[in-house]
Amino acid sequence: MPTLANFPLDNAARRSDAERFAASELPTSALEVWRYSRIDELDLTRYALPSDGVVSQPLTAAAEAVLAAAGDLAGLVVTENGRVVRCEVDDALAAKGVTLGPVEPGDTAAAPPAVDDPFVTLNAAFGAQPLVLTVPDGVVVERPIAVVHVVAGDGVVVFPHLVVVAGEQSQVTVMEHLSSADVDALVIPVTDFRVGPAANVRHLVVQDLGRRVWQLGYATSDVGRDGFLESAAVALGGDYARLRTDARVSGQGASSNLMAVYFGEGEQMHDFRTLQDHSAPRTTSDLLFKGAVGGEATSVYTGLIRVRPGASGTNAFQTNRNLVLTEGAHAESVPNLEIEENDVRCSHASAIGPVDEDQLYYLESRGVPTTVAERLIVLGFFDEILDRIAVPSLRALLRAAVGTKLEHAVPRD
Amino acid sequence: MSTLAIHDLQARVPGRDILRGIDLTVSSGEVHAVMGPNGSGKSTLSHVLMGRPGYEVTGGSVTLDGQDLLALPTWERAQAGLFLSMQYPIEVPGVSLLDALEAAFAASEGRAASEVRELISVEAGRLGVEPRFLSRPLNVDLSGGERKRNETLQLAVVRPRIAVLDEIDSGLDVDALRTISRRIEAATAEDNLGVLAITHYSRLLHELRPDVVHVLSGGRIVATGGPELAAELEVTGYALYGGAADDTPTVIDSGGEAADPFADPLA
Numbered sequence: 001m002p003t004l005a006n007f008p009l010d011n012a013a014r015r016s017d018a019e020r021f022a023a024s025e026l027p028t029s030a031l032e033v034w035r036y037s038r039i040d041e042l043d044l045t046r047y048a049l050p051s052d053g054v055v056s057q058p059l060t061a062a063a064e065a066v067l068a069a070a071g072d073l074a075g076l077v078v079t080e081n082g083r084v085v086r087c088e089v090d091d092a093l094a095a096k097g098v099t100l101g102p103v104e105p106g107d108t109a110a111a112p113p114a115v116d117d118p119f120v121t122l123n124a125a126f127g128a129q130p131l132v133l134t135v136p137d138g139v140v141v142e143r144p145i146a147v148v149h150v151v152a153g154d155g156v157v158v159f160p161h162l163v164v165v166a167g168e169q170s171q172v173t174v175m176e177h178l179s180s181a182d183v184d185a186l187v188i189p190v191t192d193f194r195v196g197p198a199a200n201v202r203h204l205v206v207q208d209l210g211r212r213v214w215q216l217g218y219a220t221s222d223v224g225r226d227g228f229l230e231s232a233a234v235a236l237g238g239d240y241a242r243l244r245t246d247a248r249v250s251g252q253g254a255s256s257n258l259m260a261v262y263f264g265e266g267e268q269m270h271d272f273r274t275l276q277d278h279s280a281p282r283t284t285s286d287l288l289f290k291g292a293v294g295g296e297a298t299s300v301y302t303g304l305i306r307v308r309p310g311a312s313g314t315n316a317f318q319t320n321r322n323l324v325l326t327e328g329a330h331a332e333s334v335p336n337l338e339i340e341e342n343d344v345r346c347s348h349a350s351a352i353g354p355v356d357e358d359q360l361y362y363l364e365s366r367g368v369p370t371t372v373a374e375r376l377i378v379l380g381f382f383d384e385i386l387d388r389i390a391v392p393s394l395r396a397l398l399r400a401a402v403g404t405k406l407e408h409a410v411p412r413d
Numbered sequence: 414m415s416t417l418a419i420h421d422l423q424a425r426v427p428g429r430d431i432l433r434g435i436d437l438t439v440s441s442g443e444v445h446a447v448m449g450p451n452g453s454g455k456s457t458l459s460h461v462l463m464g465r466p467g468y469e470v471t472g473g474s475v476t477l478d479g480q481d482l483l484a485l486p487t488w489e490r491a492q493a494g495l496f497l498s499m500q501y502p503i504e505v506p507g508v509s510l511l512d513a514l515e516a517a518f519a520a521s522e523g524r525a526a527s528e529v530r531e532l533i534s535v536e537a538g539r540l541g542v543e544p545r546f547l548s549r550p551l552n553v554d555l556s557g558g559e560r561k562r563n564e565t566l567q568l569a570v571v572r573p574r575i576a577v578l579d580e581i582d583s584g585l586d587v588d589a590l591r592t593i594s595r596r597i598e599a600a601t602a603e604d605n606l607g608v609l610a611i612t613h614y615s616r617l618l619h620e621l622r623p624d625v626v627h628v629l630s631g632g633r634i635v636a637t638g639g640p641e642l643a644a645e646l647e648v649t650g651y652a653l654y655g656g657a658a659d660d661t662p663t664v665i666d667s668g669g670e671a672a673d674p675f676a677d678p679l680a
Contacts, residue, residue: 357466362503362551365463366567367491367517376516380507380550 004157007049007126013106017125024118036300036332037271038240042214047157047186049126050081062179062208063148069397070175075100075133075145082128082149082158090143097136100145102129110163113192113220115246120218123190127159133174137167137196144173144391151180151187151213160189166199166227173390176205179237184212193221195229197251202230202390206398209237211266217243225251225280232389235262235270236401242271247285249277255284259385262289263402264297264329265409274303276318278311278344287318290385292378293329294409302334305348309340318348323355323381325410371412378406415478415494415574415607416440422473423632424461431457433632434473439575441605444598446618446643448611449629450651455611456500458629459579463497464490477575492521494574498564498581505551510563513551514570529570536569540596557584565593569600575607576600582617594620615647630655 009015026042027034059067059078067076075089077100089100103110110130112120135141149160166172178187187209195201209215215238223229235241247256262270276285291299305316322331333350355377363373382402386395422435431454439445449455461468462475464487475482482490505513511533515526533547542562552560561581568576578597582590598621600606610621618626618640626642627634628651635654636642 358503359505359508361463361465361487362499362505363508363513363516364487365491365497365499366513366571367488367520368513369488369516369520370486372516372520373488376508376512377505380505380512383507 004044004049004122004126009125011106014125017112017121021118021121021125024121027118033273036302037242038269041240044157046184047155050083050128050153050156050158059148060150060179060181063150063177065397066177066206066394067146067148069394070144070146070391071393072143073146074141074143076148077101077131077146078148078150079129079131079160080150081152081156082160084129084131089145093139093141096139097134098139098141099132099134101131103132105130110161112190113218113246115218115220117218117244119188119216120190123159123161123188126157127161127190130161130163132163132165133172134165135167135170135172138169139167140170141172144175147174147176149176149178149187149189151178151183151185151209153185154183155185156183157186157188160187162190163192163194164201164203165194166196166201168196169198170196171200173202174204175391175394176203177208178206178215179208180210180213182210182212185210185214187213187215187217189215189217191219193219193229193231195221195223195227195254197225197227199224199227201228204232204234204390204394206234206394207237207241207243208401209241211237211239211268213238215241215243217241218246219243220246220248221256222248222250223254223256226253227251228255230257230259230390232259232385233261234389234398235260236405238268238270240269240271242273244273246275246277248279249283249285250279251283252280253282254280255286258285258287258289259388260289260291261382261385261398261402262291262299263405263409264291264293264299265295265405267296269298269300271300272302274301276303276305276316277308278306278314278316279308280311282313283311284315285317288385289320290322290382291320291331292323292325292381292405292409293331294325294406296328297409298330298332300332301350302332302336303348304336304338305346307339307341307344307346311341312343314341314344314346316344316346320350321381322352323378324352325355325378325406329409374410375403375406379403414441414605417495417575417607417609418474418476419462420474422458422461422475423471424457425469425471426457426467430471431632432461435629435632435634437609437627437634439607439609441574441607442601443625444601444608444610444621444623445625445627446610446612446623447627447629448613448615448643448646450613450654453629454632455613455629456579459497459500459577459611462490462495462577463487488520491517491571491573496568496571496573496576498561498568498576498578500580500583502552502560502564504553506553508551509549510547510551510567514567517571532570533566536566539569540566541592542566558586558589561585561593562589565596569596572600572604573606575609578608578610580612581610582612582614590617590620597621615643618643628654
């Protein structure tokens, strides 16, 4: 299999990205932005690019289940190791100008987000087929569009890349799903949501990768004037799974809501780093991240609200709550504010702790067995987010997945 | 016929002995009132009976029909037939009344989770609980009075053998107090429920008429009598029984929770 070093790059943009990556040093946990991470353990030489030929493996059971539960879709893309194996979009929407599909690597439509991150650069250089979804001005896509990434094969490094361009007053819901077989692999997903003026975009990403897979993800978004973006991440899988989110609200009156559910057990580590970046007046951002750790798992949440000069009338909220279910588990929560404007309303809150003893006592006093009471409380904790996700038909499935995580997270005698 | 037998019960919270030997026996169909001044151990008694974490039993026994309750975890005490209506019902975000009671029924012998929805609906009607409260997370955003109605509703659905009512009157207006008292009295008649009603204020006892009144002071039962004992306390206060001179059990119309000084020692 070709490695990152000898992979033949087909165009100038990619060659330049590859050179840029080669010239940079891999980050270390000494850098603030990688603090608490497991980046020091990363050995890129262990991974190679997947071979060109598409093997067309069957979907993972997890992907099948999600697609079955999602119901009718307006569009569907399935990628395998970053290559498109299936791509369809509703004819009526295509007639209205909705496009969904792969573009050539290096295509300006899929230019990488302008962030300083070596893995985004790596994705741009080596990603096989960037996907672009375009919803023209005024077009409403009522049913969800699903993008399903399947990672197969030991030792592969895969670079999913999704760009969503939502035109003025358009509306669309995008559901992404990442899964893999039980392989040792590295996934470097990049998503880039460009939400136009008064557009309404909802995004759900479910990460259900295998227990030996690493993820180093980067999600950027920018919401234009009076636009609305809601982005929810559900992180269940992975060995070390990181997702960095830069949510820009750069149009006057724009709003961006970020939510996450994460649940680690065994030796898993989920690592979230968020930025709510306000640069225009009367913008709103609201973040609610809720996690649980059991077994020997670790989670990290580090978040920053930045209000730039000129972003007066900003409302920005950040809440991170964590349940620590076992003595061996550990959660970090580091919320931050950086405010350079006076007329703003901002708040942050974080909490880390076990399942509330009083809540358990109350349920038990009604006759609910301890383990059942704990399950009700943990599921109820996540329901606050699962009740609001963009694809309500997935709620039951995700709730069941959380229940299964709990069974693994807390050993029962 | 069921009997809750409390014998020489002693308990403490870290650094403080609270119950110093309680003897009480409550049988099916009986209503016992436990009255006492501030700090006498009333709330501790209720939580020790139910097994709340943080209290240490240092002596004595509690049995329900001969079964040693103190050896059981809280949920098994409930399944054995003991119910506690809490003074401060705890908020459980994300868990509805239906979820909780279905789980309790599913874990029981002889009752099915599928019965719960109908039972709740019937009891909501009897107690005047608005249906919209039923789908909410337990006790979240409910007023003190609404919580007490909700506790009573649960009591009625669960149908325990013995119910401990910890200050069930606080936060209630007179109409609500009457509704709740009628429902509990009905349970004593229909289901042969035995009641241990813990209260500071005698007004509950105008609605929920006790067969036996006990005075709790300094962690002991210091007097036991008929309903006339409550009437006497209303006049003389607790001073005779070791309470402060102004610790008079008065009839009050607005016992807001925030103003209630008889907080749980662990809360």
